[in-house]
Amino acid sequence: MIDASLVPEATVIGASGDSAPVDVSAAEHPVFLITLSVTAVVEQESIELGVFASVDGTTWETKPIAGLPQKFYVGEYPLLVDLSQRSDVRFLRAHWDVGRWGRGPKTPRFEIAVRLREVPPSLLSEPRERVGATS
16 A cells, blocks of 8 residues: 655645656555645745656646645645546646735745645445445
8 A cells, every 4th residue: 555745744845846756567456545744834825736657757737637626724624536538647746836925925835734645445436336236
């Protein structure tokens, strides 16, 4: 089971950036839960998270395969990434864009963490069974 930190806890960021790539080719299951944890934020700023894929860890797709819309507040924001139709993907990385507006310093300041965890099929089977029962 893959359980990796894309961005370590309590990482302070003030600009857009990328995490280190994580090799997901050894995953037993192609579904991952990526969690953005925002533990500190100042007023009038936003963060947006995208997940990018690569076949070789060097060349990255130009568009994210999944993403979270802008977030403005402290909290945990989950994102489910299903690679079952993308057997060519071997690496994932997070990319974040930050912005700040209004009065005061124009440099954003977030304290974040991003975690990637492989999701076992047993956790997905119950919700799928419920959906099938209501159809």
